Amino acid sequence: GEDVEQSLFLSVREGDSSVINCTYTDSSSTYLYWYKQEPGAGLQLLTYIFSNMDMKQDQRLTVLLNKKDKHLSLRIADTQTGDSAIYFCAETPQRGNNRKLIWGLGTSLAVNP
Amino acid sequence: DVKVTQSSRYLVKRTGEKVFLECVQDMDHENMFWYRQDPGLGLRLIYFSYDVKMKEKGDIPEGYSVSREKKERFSLILESASTNQTSMYLCASSSLNIRDEQYFGPGTRLTVT
Numbered sequence: 392g393e394d395v396e397q398s399l400f401l402s403v404r405e406g407d408s409s410v411i412n413c414t415y416t417d418s419s420s421t422y423l424y425w426y427k428q429e430p431g432a433g434l435q436l437l438t439y440i441f442s443n444m445d446m447k448q449d450q451r452l453t454v455l456l457n458k459k460d461k462h463l464s465l466r467i468a469d470t471q472t473g474d475s476a477i478y479f480c481a482e483t484p485q486r487g488n489n490r491k492l493i494w495g496l497g498t499s500l501a502v503n504p
Numbered sequence: 505d506v507k508v509t510q511s512s513r514y515l516v517k518r519t520g521e522k523v524f525l526e527c528v529q530d531m532d533h534e535n536m537f538w539y540r541q542d543p544g545l546g547l548r549l550i551y552f553s554y555d556v557k558m559k560e561k562g563d564i565p566e567g568y569s570v571s572r573e574k575k576e577r578f579s580l581i582l583e584s585a586s587t588n589q590t591s592m593y594l595c596a597s598s599s600l601n602i603r604d605e606q607y608f609g610p611g612t613r614l615t616v617t
Binding site: 399422424431432433434435436439479483490491492494495496497 | 600605606
């Protein structure tokens with residue numbers, strides 16, 4: 392079945408780069424997303440990438456997609472304490488009901504001063 | 505900007521009470537979703553709706569029902585609250601465009617005692 396996996400925790404020092412990784416199983420996914428959830432809040436869409444792209448850059452964020460390995464990563468440059476949050480990877484599966492997203496469990500990023 | 509609002513940020517109810525969680529979106533989105541979020545379990549889909557009066561079960565519908573009488577409003581109902589329904593409840597909406605990205609409300613933290 393469809394599945395999205397992420398490591399649960401990541402700890403970095405302020406100013407370093409963070410790389411959050413995600414693997415997925417549906418090779419026909421059309422879009423892949425990164426969402427951010429700050430403590431006590433809902434999720435906000437950070438960025439997305441279409442499946443025919445390899446890379447997308449948006450200010451401090453770089454998304455890399457390796458379709459062959461079904462691997463997605465989010466790189467945050469110059470990580471700040473305000474980046475401390477849970478980051479969720481999600482995909483839109485091609486098959487079945489594409490109104491739903493398939494979610495990873497989330498990676499909790501801790502940024503240490 | 506898309507706005508999704510939820511009726512309460514925090515709610516405390518007693519076992520056996522009937523509980524209504526309300527969600528309203530202001531962007532004329534066709535799809536609306538209810539998730540619950542628990543530590544270590546990520547987001548789990550309870551129900552979703554793709555049109556007025558239409559609903560589909562998600563992954564964990566037991567103990568819940570929903571109502572969508574108007575396009576902008578999607579209600580989650582706990583007929584008889586139990587302590588294992590203590591959780592963070594998140595509402596989301598999305599439009600019928602190609603990307604399926606979801607927009608989230610701030611969440612309701614429900615405690616059942």
